[in-house]
Amino acid sequence: MRQVNPGRMDRQLSPEKTEAILTGGMQEFLTRGYAATSMDRVASAAKVSKATVYSHFQDKESLFIALIERLVKQKFQSVFGEADEQMLQRPPQEVLRSFAHRALDIGSSEPQFLNFMRLIIGESGRFPQLARAFVSNIEQTAFSKLCHYFTHCPQLSLADPEATARIFVGAMVHFMIVQEMLHGKDIMPMQRDRIIDSLVDLIVEGRR
Amino acid sequence: MRQVNPGRMDRQLSPEKTEAILTGGMQEFLTRGYAATSMDRVASAAKVSKATVYSHFQDKESLFIALIERLVKQKFQSVFGEADEQMLQRPPQEVLRSFAHRALDIGSSEPQFLNFMRLIIGESGRFPQLARAFVSNIEQTAFSKLCHYFTHCPQLSLADPEATARIFVGAMVHFMIVQEMLHGKDIMPMQRDRIIDSLVDLIVEGRR
DNA sequence: GTCTATAGGCGGATAGAC
């Protein structure tokens, strides 16, 4: 490996080209997957020559890893980088509902996020380090915020806040996976509000 | 398309070879993914010539689709083809716990099932019909069984049994995805019993 | 029916001009 990090290299390369390659590569890898993406197409999408791609990144695998790691950090901070100061003062139903809606909005509003998750999951056997990075950043962020809330919210007294947080996040993410990613919407439709209502009721009010 | 179904074709082909191709192809596709699998390797794994593969299946895509559709049906009947006659007589805690353990055992015991789900999810953008087949068979089976139980179990009176069933299955599947598929076990371990206990308590006993 | 052999193209990666 010659240059894993594009920032510090043997000779100075244009940061604009690096950016163009990462952006072009992102489009290609997200829509075609790892194996079906060719470096020719990455070069075309980035509007540089293939040799330039290889002068900025050692090989296809290095480019892919750099690109996904960057994407993991981007998605991570864009999604849950919100103030949670007055969360404890608002009614739990409201807090949980807003949390659930924000989580589900990601899947339905931004189609590239679905491809991003498809790629992470699809390559998790061959690129375990990327899957772990994803879990550390995305999953663990949503999870730890919710976990902190479940532990400290005075209106809730849960036997196992950590496990409950996983159930909450799990129900949301799975709903998104089945409905949006796996096209379950077409064959077994279900309003998101029914899931959210039931989940909030189970956690906040107990069984009705 | 010349021959989608290997059973009825222009000229008679050996069913043993068809079986060998499907089995060999399964190994290759499950471990390498769709794009990275070559027909040469499929032929080698099946111990036939490449030309024989092409006489049994029109092209790579046809083989892949036939193979995944078969796998969907196999996994479907092997996993939840169980008697549920006395379910209504047993205590709900016991029924739900057994259900949860069976669901989670699939992921931890059979490593090829993880690759199977990786492939379905990873290719769900490019092969939507396979994703829908998966949802129809696997997800909907688990879901509808649980849904039926939630609706008819006399000890439970849930406001929305359907939504609750989705929450239950979602929490289980998401736990499996994060812990096993995405290697979350290594970086954020959590005993499965804590999830199951919390989930069962939420549904059966209400909040403690 | 199944094989060997091969066509024809596209893949990753590099050499060398400027």
Place this chain on the structure above:
DNA sequence: GTCTATCCGCCTATAGAC
């Protein structure tokens, strides 16, 4: 630093022998 041109191997798919 970035380009054009090229190497060479592997890919999907098929032709033709048996």
